[in-house]
Amino acid sequence: MSTLERLAATIESRKGADPKSSWTAKLLARGPKKAAEKFGEEAVEAIIEAARGDRERLTSEAADVLYHFLVMLASRDVALADVYAELERREGTSGIEEKARR
Template sequence: MTTLESLAATIETRKTADPESSWTAKLLAKGPEKCAEKFGEEAVEAIIEAVKGDNARLTSEAADVLYHLLVMLAARDVALADVFSELERREGTSGITEKAQRGT
């Protein structure tokens, strides 16, 4: 099991935890919209650090982005395995081709 998979499994267990005992449980209890908002905030912070060129801060913010992405996925009952499957489906396909197939 990878670190990401282990974190996703831990987040899954927090769905039923007491929100007073866990930051993740507290975030999940606020609903998917709040989880999405937190993900967006962390993504913006990562962008800022990328632009600044501070690799240590970018690394820290990137970890926050991954954590909040997993929380957002859990809030909507999207399994990390499903995301991995989608990435595997796209493997070997040009990004230009893949976007054209989606019509975006």
């Protein structure tokens, strides 16, 4: 199991937990809209660090983005395995072709 899969499993295990018990439980208790907003905030912070060129800060912000992405997925009952399956479905397909199908 990868680090990302373990993190997704931990996030899933926090669903329904007391919001006072963990940051993840608190985020999930606030609902999908708040989870999406928090993901967006973290994505913007990563963009800023990418533009600045600070590799260490970008790495840290990228970790925050991945965590909040997984929280957002969990808040809408989308499993990481489903995202992996979609990526596998797209594998070997030109990005141009894939976008044309949409």
